[in-house]
Amino acid sequence: MSQIPDRIPPLPAPVAEQIAGLTFTAGQPLIIVDADEVLFYFMRGLETFLTGRDLYFDWASYALYGNIRQRADDLPVAAELLHPLLQCFFDEATESLEPVDGAAAALETLSAKGRVLVLSNVPMSARQARQRALQRHGMDFPLIANTGPKGPAVAELLTRAAAPAVFIDDIPHNHASVAKLAPAAHRLHFIADPRLAALLGPAEDCHHRAETWPDLQRLITGLLEPT
Structure with a gap:
């Protein structure tokens, strides 16, 4: 797979505004995590x-x-x-929505190793509801309400952070989009609902398919720990 991304399409204005409002610490890794079927059932x-x-x-x-x-x-x-x-x-x-088993505990631990950002295709009209749900369930991390494939947003985040990144999502076409536009991100495929997971194999453009949040935590820890 080519490591030279294609021309990155412009971000929708609401997505660009949300990312512009974030602050980044130079060199701090990013843990970019989806919400539906990753943090919530x-x-x-x-x-x-x-x-x-x-x-x-x-x-x-x-x-x-x-x-x-x-x-x-x-x-x-x-x-x-x-x-x-x-x-x-x-x-x-x-x-x-119910929180996914083990997600909050894993992210709390992982937040010591990288900056956790929630990148969700939740409609803007439900953005505040999603933020309240994250807070209520111990996952009070910055939320970016995205529109469309996630490659452009991830590419922008990587540009601003200038650091390693891990991307977790359940949708194969989001992995394809990130692979195309932000290939440096390490892509982990995860589907929380076992009935849904049984309908789909590992995303073609992911690096690894995980089955549980403890599995994800182990993988991400290994990726972000200094060698």
């Missing part, structure tokens, strides 16, 4: 949300589209209705 919350609307998740694949179905006739929710449905879910349920 997204699918557990989504299933509860869907049940209250006479919908269910089919578990036929990793994708949301096609798997969110109507109980009345088993037909998938139409594509044009999916985005507003998910927006409603984030607005209503973000603050109440």
